[in-house]
Amino acid sequence: MPRYHIWTIGCQMNKAESERLGSLFEQQGYRATAVAGEADIIVLNSCVVRQSAENRVTNKLHAIKALKKSNPDLVIALTGCYVNSDTAGLKKKFPHVDHFFKPGDFPEWLEEAGPGQALPLNPSPAVYVPITQGCDNFCSYCIVPYRRGRERSRPVAEIVREVAELVRRGAKEVTLLGQNVDSYGHDLPERPELADLLGELNEIDGLARLRFLTNHPKDMSSRLIEAVASLDKVCEQINLPVQAGDNDILRLMRRGYTVEHYRRLITEIRSKVPDIALSTDVIVGFPSETEEQFRHTFSLLSELRFDTVHIAAYSPRPGTIAARELADDVPAAEKARRLSEIEQLQKSIATEINARLLGETVEVLVEGRKKGKWQGRTRSDKLVFFSDNADHPGQLVNIRIDKTSPWSLQGKIEVNMTDLK
Ligand code: SF4
Numbered sequence: 001m002p003r004y005h006i007w008t009i010g011c012q013m014n015k016a017e018s019e020r021l022g023s024l025f026e027q028q029g030y031r032a033t034a035v036a037g038e039a040d041i042i043v044l045n046s047c048v049v050r051q052s053a054e055n056r057v058t059n060k061l062h063a064i065k066a067l068k069k070s071n072p073d074l075v076i077a078l079t080g081c082y083v084n085s086d087t088a089g090l091k092k093k094f095p096h097v098d099h100f101f102k103p104g105d106f107p108e109w110l111e112e113a114g115p116g117q118a119l120p121l122n123p124s125p126a127v128y129v130p131i132t133q134g135c136d137n138f139c140s141y142c143i144v145p146y147r148r149g150r151e152r153s154r155p156v157a158e159i160v161r162e163v164a165e166l167v168r169r170g171a172k173e174v175t176l177l178g179q180n181v182d183s184y185g186h187d188l189p190e191r192p193e194l195a196d197l198l199g200e201l202n203e204i205d206g207l208a209r210l211r212f213l214t215n216h217p218k219d220m221s222s223r224l225i226e227a228v229a230s231l232d233k234v235c236e237q238i239n240l241p242v243q244a245g246d247n248d249i250l251r252l253m254r255r256g257y258t259v260e261h262y263r264r265l266i267t268e269i270r271s272k273v274p275d276i277a278l279s280t281d282v283i284v285g286f287p288s289e290t291e292e293q294f295r296h297t298f299s300l301l302s303e304l305r306f307d308t309v310h311i312a313a314y315s316p317r318p319g320t321i322a323a324r325e326l327a328d329d330v331p332a333a334e335k336a337r338r339l340s341e342i343e344q345l346q347k348s349i350a351t352e353i354n355a356r357l358l359g360e361t362v363e364v365l366v367e368g369r370k371k372g373k374w375q376g377r378t379r380s381d382k383l384v385f386f387s388d389n390a391d392h393p394g395q396l397v398n399i400r401i402d403k404t405s406p407w408s409l410q411g412k413i414e415v416n417m418t419d420l421k
Contacts (some may be wrong), residue, residue, distance in 0.1 A: 001030070001031050002029065002030050002031075002040040002041070002370075003030060003031050003032070003039045003041075004022070004025040004028065004030040004033070004037055004039055004040070004041045004042075004043070005020045005030070005032070005033050005034070005035070005036045005039035005041070005042045005043070006021060006022055006032075006042075006043045006045060007036070007039070007042070007044050007045065007060060008045040008080075009045070009046065009047045009053055009057070009080075010045070010046070010047025010049065010057055010080060010081070011047065011049070012128050012175065012177055012213070013103070013104075013128075013130060013177050013178075013179075014045045014046075014080055014103070015046060015128060016127075016128035016129070016130055016177055017079070017080075017103060017104060017130070018043075018045045018129070018172060019120055019123075019127075020118035020119070020120070021043060021045075021079075021106070021118070022120070023118050023119060023120045023121065023415065024053060024106065024118050025041070026121065027121075031116045031197075031416050033040070033305050036064060036067060037067055039074070039076065039419040040069070040073070040074065041074070041075040041076075041077070041088075042064060042074065042075070042076050042077070043077045043078075043079060043080050044057065044060055044064075044067055044076075044077070044079070044082075045079050045080040045103075046078060046079065046080030046081060046082035046083070047080055047082070048080075048081045048082050048143055048147070048317065049081065049142075049143065049144070049317070050312060050315050050317075050396065051315040051316075051317075052315070054171050055084070055404055057080075057082050061078070061094050061097065062335035064076060064096070065096050067098040067251060068384070069096075073241065075098050075099070076096060076097045076098050076099075076158070077097070077098060077099035077101065077107065077245060078090070078099070078100050078101075079100070079101050079102070079103055079107075080103050080146065081103055081143065081147040081148065081358075083100050083101065083102050083103070083147065084146070084147060084283075084371040087100045091420040093298065102147070102148075103133075103147065103148055103150075104130070104133045104148065104179065106118065110230045110337070112194065118229050119162065119165060119166060119169070120166075120169070122167065122169065122170060122214065123166050123169050123170055123171040124171070124367060124368070125170070125171060125172045125173060125365055125366065125367050125387055125393060125394040126169045126171070126172070126173040126174075126175070126209075126306075126365060126367055126375075126377070127166055127173070127174055128174075128175050128177050129159065129162060129166070129174050129175070129176055129177065130154070130176075130177045130178065131154055131159055131161060131176045131177065131184055131194075131197065131212075132151055132152060132153045132154065132177075132178035132179065132180070132181065132183075132184055133149070133179075133368065134148045134149040134150050134151045134152055134179065134354070135148065135150075135151055135177075135179035135180055136150055136151045136180075136183070137180060137216065137254075137255065137256070138302065138321065138327075139159055139253055139255055140188070140252060140253050140254045140320060140321040140322040140326070141253060141283065141286070141314065141316075141317065141321075141322040141323075142320060143317040143319060143320055144179055145179075146319055146320070148179065151178075151179070151180065151183060151186075151187060152187060153178075153184050153186070153187050153188050155184050155188060156185075156188075156190075156196065156197050156226050158199060159176075159197060159201070160197075160200050160201060160204070160264070162344050163201055163204060163207065164204050166319075167204055167205075167206045167207045168206070168230060169213070170394060171207075172206075172207065172208045172209065172365055172394055172396070173207075173208060173209035173210070173211070173365050174201070174207065174209070174210055174211070175212065176194075176197070176198075176201075176210070176211070176212040176213075177212075177214075178212075178213075178214070179214060180215070180216045180219060181194050181213065181214065181215060182194060182215050182219035182220045182221065182224065183216070183219045184197065185197070193221065193223060194212060194224055194225040194227075195221070195224045195226070195418060198210060198224075198225065198227045198231055198234055201233070202231040202233045202234065206291070207233060208233065208365065208396060209233055209234075209235050209365060209379065210231070210233045210235065211234075211235050211237060211381070213239045214239055214241060215238060215240045216241075216256075217240055217241070217242065217255070217257045217261065217265055218255070218257040218261075219258040220240065220265060221335065223269065225246050225268060225272050225273065226272060228269075228273050228276070229272045229273045230270075235277075235379040235380070235381070236273055236275050236276045236379055236380055237276065237277045237279075237379065237380050237381045238269060238276060238277075238278055238279075239278075239279045239280070240262075240265065240266070240278065240279075240280055241260050241280055241281035241282075241310075242259075242280045242281070242282060242300065243255055243281060243282060243283050244282065244283065244286060244289075244293075244296075244297050245259055245296040245297035245298070245299065245300030245301065246259070246289075246293040246294075246297060247259055247374045248293065249288075249289055249293050249297075252286065252287065252322070252326065253283075253322075254321065255375050259296070259300060259346055261301075263282075263300075263304070266278065266304055272301070274361070274381070275309075276380075276381070277307040277380035277381060278304070278306050278307055279306055279307055279308035279309065279310070279381075280301075280304075280306050280308075280309055280310070280340060281309075281310045281311075281312070282301070282309055282310070282311050282312070282339035283312050283313070283314050284311065284312075284313055284314065284335055284342065285313050285314045285330035285334060285335030285338055285339075286296070286322075286330070287314070287322060287326035287327055287328055287329055287330070288316045288326065288327075288329060288330075289314075289330055291326060294338050296359070297342070298341065298342065298345065299347060301342060301346065301349075302345060302349075305349050305353070306346070306349070307350065307353055307380065307381075307382075308346075308350065308381075309342065309346045311339050311342050311343060311346070312339075313332075313335035313336065313338075313339050314328070314330070314335065315328075316328045333342070346406075347406045348406075349405035350407070351404075351405070351406045354382065354404040354405065354406060354409060355404050357400055357401045357404055357409060358402070358403075358404055359400070359401065359402075360401055361399065361401075361414055362378045362384065362396050362398070362399055362401060362409070362411075363378060363379060363388075363397075363398060363399075363401045364376040364377065364378055364384045364396070364397050364398075364399045365377060365394075365395075365396055366392040366393055366394065366395050366396075366397060367393065368393055370385070372387070373385040373386060373387050374386050374387070374388060374392050376392075376397075378409075382408070382409055383407065383408040383409070383419075384399055384401075384408065384409045384410070384411060385408060385409070385410045385411075386399050386410065386411050386412060386413055388404070388413050397414075398413070398414040398415055399411040399412065399413055400412050400414050411414050
């Protein structure tokens with residue numbers, strides 16, 4: 001039986017697409033292998049959002065050259081955001097790679113099964129479902145619109161059918177994915193909004209939870225916030241990337257909103273959904289960012305107190321507006337210091353937020369086992385570990401929290417809630 005190996009780095013979109021590719025392989029009679037050297041076909045699903053990710057991809061591409069040399073029949077394919085429109089140039093650089101295909105495109109040699117067949121046969125309890133591809137925003141630092149193209153929304157009916165099928169196959173939680181889910185539907189004839197889509201999905205029997213990401217502060221609507229407040233399956237959790245807490249830096253980033261707008265949005269979300277868990281993304285060391293401007297970001301994060309902050313140091317991405325027009329003039333050591341300062345701040349905030357859950361009982365969707373413990377997530381997306389001898393994957397269980405840290409919670413099982421199996 002032929003074997004396939006998929007190597008994936010990057011965002012949840014890449015993970016979702018790799019899962020679908022794997023499903024197509026399975027339906028064509030391939031079996032997965034975790035060992036690249038045993039595979040008949042290797043797919044690298046790449047990311048170039050930061051220089052460190054791009055380096056990992058090129059290292060991997062060089063490393064598998066030896067496998068092709070010892071097995072000339074091995075098929076190697078490259079997808080993800082490393083793949084640009086210059087496939088001839090890529091082929092010249094990596095002659096041992098047989099196929100290049102853009103993210104989200106299923107290659108012709110796999111498409112015979114048809115896109116509907118790409119759904120995993122045995123999905124995990126929590127699955128990702130892409131609802132849009134591409135992005136129209138062109139934030140000055142971001143390479144994604146150049147690689148994934150302009151925004152395309154999938155029709156509501158198609159997504160509803162797909163989610164219902166995933167639920168029929170065992171999924172309990174669905175995270176809707178897009179580079180900017182808040183502008184979902186603007187390119188469809190009926191112009192549905194994300195709030196409409198959530199309303200339809202909320203009706204699916206057997207589905208326990210709905211999430212969505214990534215949001216854009218300039219496009220998030222009051223209707224969407226109200227949908228989170230009123231739809232019982234939509235989890236009380238929102239990721240809303242701020243990127244910087246200084247208006248001049250936001251302007252250079254071409255984000256299309258101000259700090260004041262962002263602050264108002266957070267106030268609105270918290271007043272309509274009081275128990276919301278919020279996360280954000282921040283870039284430090286953007287070109288020309290002064291110490292004072294960095295302090296504005298630091299103060300905003302201290303003031304708004306997020307559950308989670310994803311922090312990155314700026315790295316120029318060739319082809320973007322920032323790489324073309326702005327000098328990468330914050331020294332690497334300074335970027336590292338700013339990053340570390342925010343990490344320390346966030347660690348203390350998350351410690352306090354999570355400590356409030358000590359002694360509380362939380363609902364956890366069990367996703368699997370790690371290091372001898374069951375692990376799952378709360379509706380607010382907190383990672384929870386617990387020990388128990390019974391079998392729990394895909395179940396909703398009640399866990400009484402007896403230990404907290406900034407990154408995760410631990411507890412003991414109380415009562416099995418609903419075994420949705
Ligand atoms: S919204 Fe901005 S950061 Fe996000 S994918 Fe689009 S261009 Fe990139």
